[in-house]
Amino acid sequence: MSDSSEVKRPALNLDASSAAAPSAPALAKEDRRAAASGGGLAHGLAWVRSWEALLLVLLVLSLALGSALSPYFLSLSNFSLLISDMMEKALMALTMTLIVIAGEIDLSVASILGLASVVLGYTWSHGLPLGLAIVLVLLIGALCGLVNGLAVTRLGLPSLVVTLGTLALFRGLAYVVMGDQAVSSFPPAFTNFGFGTVPGTLIPWPFVLFVALALIFSLLLHRSTLGRQIYAIGSNKEAARFAGIRVEDIKLLLFVLSGLMAALAGVVFTARFSNARADNALGFELDVVTIVLLGGVNIFGGSGSLPGVVLSLLIIGVLRNALGLADISGDIQNIAVGALLILSVLGPNVVRRFQEAASRRRAAEKGPAGGPAHGAARSVPEETGAARAREGGQRR
Amino acid sequence: MEVAAPQAAVPVIELVGVSKRFGAIQALKEVDLSLYAGEVHALVGENGAGKSTLVKILAGVHRPDRGLLKISGEAVELRSPAQAQAAGIAVIHQEPTLFPDLDVAENVFMGHQPRDRLGRIDWRRMYREVEQLLQSLGVELNVYLPVRGLSVADRQLVEIARALSQDARVLIMDEPTASLSPREVEELFTIVEQLRARQVAILFVSHRLEEVFRLASRVTVLRDGQRVITAPAQDLTPEETVRHMVGRELAALFPKEEAAVGEVVLEVRHLSRAGLFRDVSFQLRRGEILGLAGLVGAGRTEVARVLFGIDQAESGEILVDGRPVSIRSPREAMRYGIAYVPEDRHQQGLVLDFSIARNITLSILKRVARFSLIRSRQELKIAADYAERLHVRGGRLTQPVRALSGGNQQKVVLGKWLATEPRILILDEPTRGIDIGAKAEVHRIVSELAARGLAILLISSELPEILAMSDRVLVMHEGRISGLFSRAEADQEKVMLAATGQNRQSR
Structure with a gap:
């Protein structure tokens, strides 16, 4: 074996290299200032901002539509109702946002809601104290999420397929428990939480619950280490793994949270309607996914924000309410929601294509001599394949 | 003929x-x-x-x-x-x-x-x-x-x-x-x-x-x-x-500084993974740069992946500080003080949409957080520290790394791993696809790190780089170790002969 230090290689001239390393600009200082002014929040903030601006415009438009369609639309009691009607979807959208940012999806949420509602009604009507029944239902929701999560992370199946399967499976279980029966008598304290408002206001109780959870989830997603890891996973799973992030464990956790949240939404739904039926919240997953994607979350993962999702939540709520006031049935309303879903995925792609074309034109005007030093990294073959494909998948 | x-x-x-x-x-x-x-x-x-x-x-x-x-x-x-x-x-x-x-x-x-x-x-x-x-x-x-x-x-x-x-x-x-x-x-x-x-x-x-x-x-x-x-x-x-x-130009390379080589920190014994490499053994010491040379597909990256817990070996032992360890995930590897700068910067090294700062702190989130909440000021301070030390240029810390040149991206990857304060650093083709100036800078940084006592495993397909930087040169050919040379012995021909499997008869 060797001894390293006995021979000196002909000393190579280092001057060239140190000359090639000019003194670094005061980059650090500038960034500390940026941090102080809160500029360290997010990269690509400009994009998100402009998307949220667009959502605001959409919200104003749908409000205008509402007031045009019905004289009852612009009233506090209608808004209280409108908010109330969105609460289950709103709760599920919180966890759905995290899951989609992590690059997965959970289509089974509405079915978990239905199963939770039915189990709650069944156990309560069979004598279980309501408090215990609620705990049991939340556990079942978490268990459903665990099933989804294990299939995705341990068996490596695509979540789209797994949760499409469990969408049918969990709903089927709900029918097994209760068939087409319904339980519709619950203790007043419980239904008051559902129907009631904060005394002296028109604020529905479930909305209070949602605001509290939304704040927690915002903190979780935008400020916590877990949130950062979720973005990293959705942006580049491989790099996240190489950085020591427990990719599969975090995904599993998110599915469990999603199941838990869907079950909680099931409790809220049961309280609001004082009704436990197997077909409760049928088809809600369409709205939840639409809310999340319209809210600016990239369907391929890696980007999106909760404020955007909350805005989009209001848009969908206002739209459904306005159409409802105009006597348009839920099934027909689905046409609008479905169209929004597709537009929310299509729109940014079109915008991006225009932007790319514009920047290509600009580059072309500058002339082809973009300088090999710059062009180098871009045109090295290794860069093209996978990296380019990913770039294509990036939305905002 | x-x-x-x-x-x-x-x-x-x-x-x-x-x-x-x-x-x-x-x-x-x-x-x-x-x-x-x-x-x-x-x-x-x-x-x-x-x-x-x-x-x-x-x-x-x-x-x-x-x-x-x-x-x-x-x-x-x-x-x-x-x-x-x-x-x-x-x-x-x-x-x-x-x-x-x-x-x-x-x-x-x-x-x-x-x-x-x-x-x-x-x-x-x-x-x-x-x-x-x-x-x-x-x-x-x-x-x-x-x-x-x-x-x-x-x-x-x-x-x-x-x-x-x-x-x-x-x-x-x-x-x-x-x-x-x-x-x-x-x-x-x-x-x-x-x-x-x-x-x-x-x-x-x-x-x-x-x-x-x-x-x-x-x-x-x-x-x-x-x-x-x-x-x-x-x-x-x-x-x-x-x-x-061989006989390649040696221009613009930064030779390793002499550094005191200390005790063995990483030892690999008879490591094998079917179809990829067999019976790989070597020692890596404090303050040493061990070059790992070989042709593409010789199994070098595959060994590195096992050392970093991404893949598992089928047989053989890994010892850190003389104690046998089992490394089942990158997380565990990091716990043993191992860091890995991967071959594929874009797919494995960086989250391209993340800012410079976020990439640097990605593996040390705990250190920039209190009660699991990230303190952006602390994050930017640590990131600025490493960016400054490594002369990352071309953007503010809050800009996405996608916009940086290859060389600066590589420095961000290095910064990310140095932030974990590793004792063992595995570099896989650290200068591939980056320009000469940045290359020399990376070499200077690596050399300084060794001087400060890091144990470095340098995988490279560029012989001049291996020869200029390494205290010892390990050569792999088709999944096996085919040569080990001291700095004094190693030259382009010997290493190339070993890499092409030509030195078998002489061994």
Whole structure:
């Protein structure tokens, strides 16, 4: 074996290299200032901002539509109702946002809601104290999420397929428990939480619950280490793994949270309607996914924000309410929601294509001599394949 | 062995002064190459010498920036692989690309099936002709078998038969033996001899020199995109050939500073992972840079992945500070103080959409957070610290790393791993695809790190880099350790001979 230090290689001239390393600009200082002014929040903030601006415009438009369609639309009691009607979807959208940012999806949420509602009604009507029944239902929701999560992370199946399967499976279980029966008598304290408002206001109780959870989830997603890891996973799973992030464990956790949240939404739904039926919240997953994607979350993962999702939540709520006031049935309303879903995925792609074309034109005007030093990294073959494909998948 | 280029003949195919550039990289520079009917012409060179580019130009995939391509003495332009095929040029790939669900005969005649008078495929004639073709090569292969499930060797035969069915006059074999067993190699060579007898011109691309000298009548050596020499095989020895392959410029490299080499921090004993590497053992000491040299596919990255817990070894031991450890995930590797700067910056090293700061702190989130909430000021402070130390330039810390140059991106990756305060640093091709200035900076940083007591495993395909930076050089060839040299012993030829498996007899 060797001894390293006995021979000196002909000393190579280092001057060239140190000359090639000019003194670094005061980059650090500038960034500390940026941090102080809160500029360290997010990269690509400009994009998100402009998307949220667009959502605001959409919200104003749908409000205008509402007031045009019905004289009852612009009233506090209608808004209280409108908010109330969105609460289950709103709760599920919180966890759905995290899951989609992590690059997965959970289509089974509405079915978990239905199963939770039915189990709650069944156990309560069979004598279980309501408090215990609620705990049991939340556990079942978490268990459903665990099933989804294990299939995705341990068996490596695509979540789209797994949760499409469990969408049918969990709903089927709900029918097994209760068939087409319904339980519709619950203790007043419980239904008051559902129907009631904060005394002296028109604020529905479930909305209070949602605001509290939304704040927690915002903190979780935008400020916590877990949130950062979720973005990293959705942006580049491989790099996240190489950085020591427990990719599969975090995904599993998110599915469990999603199941838990869907079950909680099931409790809220049961309280609001004082009704436990197997077909409760049928088809809600369409709205939840639409809310999340319209809210600016990239369907391929890696980007999106909760404020955007909350805005989009209001848009969908206002739209459904306005159409409802105009006597348009839920099934027909689905046409609008479905169209929004597709537009929310299509729109940014079109915008991006225009932007790319514009920047290509600009580059072309500058002339082809973009300088090999710059062009180098871009045109090295290794860069093209996978990296380019990913770039294509990036939305905002 | 017959004498090289038959004098009077015109080359079947000829490259004259061909140059090709990809961005900043001059892949080929004024290369001449001629192929005569009935000769086996070997093309050799290090990783990145320009062999693949040359093959792709002949195959019509790339078009030269300058220079001529002549077929039978006439200048032609090949605009697509289809045109190259029509001109009688066929490529046999290392991993043949065929239609897996079609049978052997269908693959051979794909695109030019024999037709009957009504224009329908003449199946009977097709199978008969393929059988005859294979028979004439002395090969027994059931023409009705689907290609899926055939061995690589058999699939190469299908490609060869396909080339012959199209009356190919030029056959380019790109590393054809890389995934063949010794027996299959022998069979392939028999066929190559037959093709030579049929007056096919064969370009044999390989870095297995013993094969080159068995088969080839002439040898062309490429280095850094330029032709170094073309000579009859009998005028060259493997040693001379290696000398021509290496001898690269050592300019702009930063040699390692002398550093006190301390105790062993990482030891690997008889590490194996089926099909990738076998019986790998070495020691790595504090303050030492251990170079890991070898050709692409020698198993170096695969060893690194096991050390970092991404893959698991099937047998063997890893010891950190003399204690056996089992590393089942990158997280565990980090706990042992191991950091890995991966080969693929974009896929494995960075989250391209994340800012510089977020990339740097990605593996140390705990340290920038309180009660699991990230403190952005703390995060930017730590990131700024590493960015400053590593001279990351080209953007503010809050800008996405996507916008940075390759060199600066690599410095961000380095910063990310240094932030974990590792004791063992594995660098996998740390200077690939970055410009000379940034390269020198990376070398300076790595050298400083070793001086401060880090144990560094440096994987690189650039021999000058390995030689300038390493205290010792470990060489891998086809999954095994094929050499270990002290800094004093190591030179380009010895390392290259070990990397091509030429030093086996002497060991």
